[in-house]
Amino acid sequence: MVDLLILGAGSRGFVFAEHAHALGARILGVADPRPERLEAFRQAFRVEHAFHDWREALEKPQLAQAAVVALPDRLHKEAAVALMEKGYHLLLEKPIAPTWEEVQEVAQAKARTGRMVAVAHVLRYTPYAQALKRLLREGAIGEPLSVQHLEPVGHWHYAHSFVRGNWRKEAESSPFLLAKSVHDLDWLLFVLPGSVRRVASFGGLYHFRPEGRPKGAADRCLLCPEEVERACPFSARRIYLEAYQRGERGWPLDVVAYPVTWENLNRALAEGPYGECVYLGQNDVADHQVVALEYEDGKTASLHVEGLSRMRFRETRIFGTEGELFGDGRYLRVYHFVRGERVMDLETEQEGSIRTGHGGGDLGLTRAFLEAVARGDEGLLEPFAEAVLAHRLTFLAEEARREGRVVEV
Secondary structure, eight states: OOEEEOOSSSSHHHHHHHHHHHHTOOEEEEOOOHHHHHHHHHHHHHHSSSSSHHHHHHHSSOOSSEEEESSOOOGHHHHHHHHHHHHHHEEEOOOOSSSSSHHHHHHHHHHHHHOOOEEEEGGGGGGHHHHHHEEEEEEEBBSSEHHHHHHHHHHHHHIIIIIIITSSGGSSOOOHHHHHHHHHHHHHHHHHOOOEEEEEEEOOOOSSSGOOOOOOSSSSSSSSOOHHHHOOTTOHHIIIIIIHHHTTOOOHHHHHHHSHHHHHHHHHHEEEEGGBOSSSSOOOOEEEEEEEEEEETHHHHHHHEEEESSOOOOOEEEEESSEEEEEOEEEEEEEEETTTTEEEOOOSSSSGGGGGGGGGHHHEEEHHHHHHHTTTOOGGSSOOOHHHHHHHHHHHHHHHHHSSSSSEE
């Protein structure tokens, strides 16, 4: 049995705790500044040690074999290094850290201490990912040469997280590409391994600006004239209150108000950021971005991250010397130039978002991490070095986008 310390009792921390508890782990400690979140952990997992500041947990003798770091992005480096120095193995929510220098510090601490670190690049841990990888190993399309990958964030998800939410200001969190899609660049390395030579990127904040504001719109959705509010795709009333009326109680409602009640939701939308008009100019991160990679051997890959999209599972097209493959989280369609087409139905959740456990990735990662800690076998985890490389490519892509040039790796 593996014992865990959870740093950050928000949505992601609770998800990992739930999976770990269901798999037989014991949640011995939790840290979060919000009393209501600590109480939820006490009730759900009978946690013995609760801390209002994660640093308090580090002042105690080591409480568990491993820790989950689900703190705000800007705290990841400090917490990860301190935990490893204390003796903890880590399940580390993405990103590793919001700057390349801090990512390197975490990597150095891992090398120095010998701890295991599982970065929450959950796309690799889905049944879908394993089936796709198996097809590639079997040579279903010959040698893969090029990849097109789409991350359709979802229009309301983008508004929730990147206009109204914790990741709307880059200086307070991370760039959009790092916060949302570092594991999409990691996914490209997963399906098309190799050495990347050059990186280019384009995109920015196009739609969610004050000049896009509908005529007559109020500063808050609850105060907006009905004819304006009902025509707005980003209405907080539709995203949150109507979801509550449909019976939803989890993410994203539990981020807006906790505990999730009708009164708490209405109060939060009347007073907090989740009820604000998306066109107030409170955000500064990109709402769409394209990344292009050129490999040393001439292979290529591209990533589209789209905030203005229908929310669904990521879509990947892989082109090879003998055919092409398309995957959307449920279906894998293989077209061989000689043998024709075949379709695999994995019967998995098509959306694949945080709301649905990332298509089984959250559970898969938690299971792999607990097994690795129990056995002392880091080989059961996806390589930490590849997670670091994905972060490096993300930072280089941001450099390319901002400076308008192709960046050599």
